[in-house]
Amino acid sequence: MMMQINNNHKKICFVSTITNSLIFFMSPHVLELSKTYVITLVARGDASELGGVLSKQVAFQPLNIERDISPWRDFLALIKLITIFHKHKFDCVHSLTPKAGLLSMIAARFAGVPVRVHTFTGQVWVSKTGIIRWLLKQLDKILIWAATDLLADGHEQVDFLVHEGISSAGRIKVLANGSICGVDTTRFSPNETMRKALRSRFQIPQEGVVVLYLGRLKRDKGVEDLCSAFNLVAKSDPSVFLMVVGQDEDSLEERVSEVAIKFPGRVHRVVGVTQTPQHFMAASDIFCLPSHREGLNVTLLESASMSLPAVASRIYGVTEVVVDGETGMLHEQKNITDLAAKLQKIAADREMRIKLGVAARKRVMMLYPQTLVVQAMSTFYANKLNTKRS
Known part of the structure; x- marks a missing residue:
């Protein structure tokens, strides 16, 4: 009432x-x-x-x-x-x-x-x-x-x-x-203590490279594309991990489970809507949004504020947030091979990740506080x- x-x-x-x-x-x-x-x-x-x-x-x-x-x-x-x-x-x-x-x-x-x-x-x-x-x-x-x-x-x-x-x-x-x-850039800021704590909780080595997807699990968000691309990346790079956080709204749980079974201990699933997205971002190295449609995605901005470089689709809305080669890398929409290649490239280059992440946070603080x-x-x-x- x-x-x-x-x-x-x-x-x-x-x-x-x-x-x-x-x-x-x-x-x-x-x-x-x-x-x-x-x-x-x-x-x-x-x-x-x-x-x-x-x-x-x-x-x-x-x-x-x-x-x-x-x-x-x-x-x-x-x-x-x-x-x-x-x-x-x-x-x-x-x-x-x-x-x-x-x-x-x-x-x-x-x-x-x-x-x-x-x-x-x-x-x-x-x-x-x-x-x-x-x-x-x-x-x-x-x-x-x-x-x-x-x-x-x-x-x-x-x-x-x-x-x-x-x-x-x-x-x-x-x-x-x-x-x-906009983004609360104090709440969404790099947190080394939380990074270590969450990695310890999920038994992810501190030197591992974590790719994060955080949002609703929908087909038009590209979750299936991410699973397929991670399958390719994980085969060639044993240091890469995947974390999928969010509520399944499109019966995609089985698809994520398939990848988790194939790569034991390297795929971590957090079910449901989280009230503390910054914790998972703190534990991650790359934010991935392989979406087929977007507005100006808030979670993408929040992850940028956490100094996470993005690998995301080259679609309107996303390209307004991610500056290709400056704050992240863009892949062609629905192109799993291109998505995997971009993930592999950024995962293998720590200096690039740091450089892109610093620029991403700076851009959010300037444009989207x-x-x-x-x-x-x-x-x-x-x-x-x-x-x-x-």
Whole structure:
């Protein structure tokens, strides 16, 4: 049941499909904005999952929003959103994730919410083909029609959406230099003590080279590509280890297990969502993101802040974070041979890893500090809610 808040301040509602998105992406914004506004968070999940985010100024409204297309359940969610928005008379509704964006922008428009903001963090339809791709693109166009303001987490994503005819030039804005929440560069900084402790826990030799994948286990994140590439690298270099951290959302556990069985003691699997990604990054030497589609990936920025060089796909969003040959190495999308070659090259050259890692952290500290991004969001809201009133 939703906590009741009595306050005369202007009201903002953030909507996401799941609470994890709100925790990982919006926590710093919510904490800062709640100093000025009354905040309500809407997502599928439980209030206990939001930890220290909730307060007298921040309430939670659970609502089941399916990630995949489900016409009847989507319709029910739409009706519930319209009801919630009518009841609370929000000054602004701000959505994340594709499905939550579509439903909440339509609902907010029908409910008469004056400021309707959606943040694009990547497109599901990028890796689709045929009628499904066409349909999903049309749904994004409906979302844009219903919104008053559009944000994207990176400039390359804006260019892509314009190129694909989803939005007109100038319609979508990027705050600061990009990134949905920036990086806490103090929390995400090299930690030799944690490195030694975690390697000891997993029985990884201190001189071993650890390749880390941290994120949702999805096919379009390239997890299968990574397993195949590691299979090639591990055969020729016994010093290379693989650590896979995250929640399996695409039945890929068996694929990771196959590689683990083939190379006993060299593949380490940490199941579920971690609240301490910096610990696994501290224990690693290379961050790998062989994704088929991305926005401006936050985890990629966080690993860079930990002075980890990246080996990642040459796709929009990723190329905005990883400067090839300067902060990491890019491989051709879905090219397992190229991915393996880049992993092998960087794993074999310690001096290169150090040089790339130092440059990666320096770049994050200059362009993506969390304080800069949070301030940009606060300024955005100060302007919007002073000029558009209910």
